[in-house]
Amino acid sequence: MQLHSNTLQIHSKEKLKWLTFPHFDATGKTKHCFTTKHGGVSHGIYQSLNLGFSRGDEEENVRENYQIICKAIEVDENDLVFSQQVHKDQIYHVTSQDMGKGYRLDSDIKEIDGLITNEKGIPLITFYADCVPLFFLDQVKEVVALAHAGWRGTVQKIGAKMVTVMQESYGSDMKDILIGIGPSIGSCCFEVGEEVVNEFKKAFPDEEKYLIMPRQNGKYMIDLWSANKLTLIKEGILEDNILITDLCTKCHLDHFYSHRGHHGMRGSLAAIIQLK
Template sequence: MEPFTLNQSEIMLISEWQNLDSYLVAGFTTKNGGVSTAPYQSFNLGLHVNDNKEHVIENRKKLGNLTGFQTTQFICSDQVHDAKVIKVTSLDGGKGVLDYESAIPSTDGIYTDEPNLLLTSCYADCVPLYFYVPRSKIVGLAHAGWKGTVKQIASNMIQNIVENERVRLDEILVTIGPSIRDCCYIVDDFVINEVKNVLSTEDSSVYSEVSTGQYRLNLAILNKLILIRAGVKSENISFSSYCTSCEEDKFFSHRRDKGITGRMMSFIGYRED
């Protein structure tokens, strides 16, 4: 079952999680309903893609209105396609929201156990990973491109939550969000060799050769395998079927749009008034 429900033209929500706790807000933006102009039309949330800065800030304020969070409660990091994971607190509120320079540096995974913070990260094909522990109200996000995936940012997040927050593995829920799928994602031998180094055995569900030295790669499934190997129960992992490259009416795509495009934003947080 698709975990994401289109709530309005601008955002999709992880409805099954929000049904567990109405104070939880978790989802993914679309490219629609904002103020940015071509080639970033229209709901671009990325400050680093040469869009008009004021347009991006207005779009981020709109996301705040849609989610019930002030932009001072957003937390943004400088994503570098690595596997660093850190715990964030209210002291990090507002970082990277109105200017890229103040973002948490060189970090692709963030989590918290504090309310009234909206964790965010930006995407245009990479895999968004959402983490949720209902009992302790821990939430987290990880940005997993192919580099972060093979560096196992997914298992790094699990390790941080289990070891630092006294959480049992069977308590952790994960949702794998919209990303480019193997129907549209072709990579070379270099990338596939890195993938093979992660897999304990070759798994045909992760990649397939389409021509000499060219392979279809399913990063979402690879992340799921890494999560299961890290101890997350398969039944605790939800999986979006949306392809950011195929769904041109909904999403920006770095590969489809040849690198000149906007960014969607993943978000998760608890509201406590």
């Protein structure tokens, strides 16, 4: 099935496919992407653009996949800065001293789900297979960031915390911050039980009726995209500055790795951003 989006820009180069946010592209300030499964060299359950070193794929294939995607978006894979994601809300300020950590150097960036920098030429990367990727750009102060927002990161409001860091550490003005909410599991497919629902009711007491949809089987569907958008708007981000994906990773198993859809037998997608 052909990949189609009404909100994101789809780029193709031979078999390789990746996505960008049009409102980020329009600024000319970043190189960025969200990857798909297409265009790599991995095989089997990792077919084909797996970017996860810890999934069991052959390391040489993963490294070749990095070379392919990074060449396409014109960043140096040797400068990529990785974090060890743990579904929390800690944010790390990346500098040029961190370049290459996790890819070609050992990394001390542990238990971190958000990366931010105001230095040009540093590609940040975070990893996904249903969780919500949040992209941030202050187009005036020139700051970029990524946040990994699974359901735990969403209820911990990592998006709002990233905006606070942008303000307090880099002097960002709310009206200048652009947000992209990337491909992830949609409310069509994110079915949860009472335990997760209770966390959302605590985190979003005023908005729960918009985010939680009961099902007849005693389970619930949760809208992670809207939860993150509401968090960001409450923090002061302009609604017009937020662009939400229309691509559910579980609905589009031909194009994305989905932890739920592939029953854990999968590769990893990635969000990458770098200041030009």
